[in-house]
Amino acid sequence: IDGAVDWRQLPEEILLQIFQYLPLLNRAFASQVCRGWNQTFHMPELWRCFEFEL
Incomplete structure (x- = not known):
């Protein structure tokens, strides 16, 4: 698919920042x-x- 984002390929630093916002x-x-x-x-x-x- 043209223009599709493969979320598995995000740089670790970016993924880490995203995870920090998640409960x-x-x-x-x-x-x-x-x-x-x-x-x-x-x-x-x-x-x-x-x-x-808690």
Whole structure:
């Protein structure tokens, strides 16, 4: 498909910034999209400033 975006090919830095805006449950769902997104989900940088909501 011409002009289609392959979201799996996003640079890790960009993906990390996107993940930082997601609530915990949405991060978990996003981590199931592909191997690269799962690796981002497990990056320590993603969890440094995360506030857990109970």
